[in-house]
Amino acid sequence: xxxxxxxxxxxxxxxxxxxRPIMALLDLLGRRWTxxxxxxxxxxxxxxxxxxxxxxxxxxxxxxQTRLSELREAGLVELVAGDGYRxxxxxKDLFEHFLPLHRFAERWSKLQSH
Amino acid sequence: xxxxxxxxxxxxxxxxxxxRPIMALLDLLGRRWTxxxxxxxxxxxxxxxxxxxxxxxxxxxxxxQTRLSELREAGLVELVAGDGYRxxxxxKDLFEHFLPLHRFAERWSKLQSH
DNA sequence: GCGGATCGCTACATATATTGTAGCGTGGCG
DNA sequence: CGCCACGCTACAATATATGTAGCGATCCGC
Numbered sequence: 001x002x003x004x005x006x007x008x009x010x011x012x013x014x015x016x017x018x019x020r021p022i023m024a025l026l027d028l029l030g031r032r033w034t035x036x037x038x039x040x041x042x043x044x045x046x047x048x049x050x051x052x053x054x055x056x057x058x059x060x061x062x063x064x065q066t067r068l069s070e071l072r073e074a075g076l077v078e079l080v081a082g083d084g085y086r087x088x089x090x091x092k093d094l095f096e097h098f099l100p101l102h103r104f105a106e107r108w109s110k111l112q113s114h
Numbered sequence: 115x116x117x118x119x120x121x122x123x124x125x126x127x128x129x130x131x132x133x134r135p136i137m138a139l140l141d142l143l144g145r146r147w148t149x150x151x152x153x154x155x156x157x158x159x160x161x162x163x164x165x166x167x168x169x170x171x172x173x174x175x176x177x178x179q180t181r182l183s184e185l186r187e188a189g190l191v192e193l194v195a196g197d198g199y200r201x202x203x204x205x206k207d208l209f210e211h212f213l214p215l216h217r218f219a220e221r222w223s224k225l226q227s228h
Numbered sequence: 229g230c231g232g233a234t235c236g237c238t239a240c241a242t243a244t245a246t247t248g249t250a251g252c253g254t255g256g257c258g
Numbered sequence: 259c260g261c262c263a264c265g266c267t268a269c270a271a272t273a274t275a276t277g278t279a280g281c282g283a284t285c286c287g288c
Binding site: 229230231232233234235236237238239240241242243244245246247248249250251252253254255256257258 | 259260261262263264265266267268269270271272273274275276277278279280281282283284285286287288
């Protein structure tokens with residue numbers, strides 16, 4: 001564990017040091033619950049932190065809070081007082097690319113156990 | 115830790131019990147290195163397990179092996195003897211949806227530290 | 229103002245997943 | 259054979275996620 005640059009305490013998504021934004025993005029999205037959170041906010045939905053917990057199969061608030069903070073810092077999610085968490089404009093753009101995943105998942109599941 | 119169904123030792127992607135394929139897919143893709151692995155196999159690339167390790171910033175072989183096995187079982191990646199790991203037809207279909215992420219990541223990174 | 233309910237969020241101990249290092253068995257090639 | 263690279267695994271150390279409980283703040287009806 002002596003790799004990864006001298007200073008990488010909290011901020012700075014993994015791979016962001018490489019200067020390749022795609023790596024930073026893939027790392028951010030490849031953390032547990034991140035994709036799920038974005039998915040649950042589809043269709044301009046807004047969820048309170050506790051509604052999110054319910055939506056995410058009662059995931060622990062610790063990690064949801066962590067992920068929501070990361071996504072807020074990344075500018076993909078925003079917290080609107082009195083309303084809850086929502087996708088930002090940027091977040092919606094990102095989600096656009098995930099939408100076809102739904103159809104893909106259906107097709108994929110049919111080939112799973114074959 | 116007494117949730118998550120009685121029998122869920124190894125097989126069975128999380129969320130697959132819900133009968134919603136998208137959840138199973140999001141869970142599979144939301145594991146560390148999974149998105150990165152798929153990304154490194156873009157453009158019909160084929161990588162040996164050790165080349166993959168190099169491509170993935172010297173990630174530990176343990177987890178790469180685990181992820182590659184999961185992806186093989188999911189039918190998204192295949193191992194061709196004497197050639198290496200490659201995306202399957204299904205895997206390529208999936209990757210198609212990720213391709214626009216590259217452009218998105220560029221745009222996103224510019225808004226990061228503002 | 230005082231309950232009661234809910235909000236976003238955090239502490240803390242436990243369980244699980246990931247990491248890094250070393251090395252196995254196999255196969256190709258000189 | 260000696261040498262090298264392959265796919266893959268064991269194992270101890272570390273990092274990360276989980277589950278439970280509860281904080282302070284806010285809103286609302288009484």
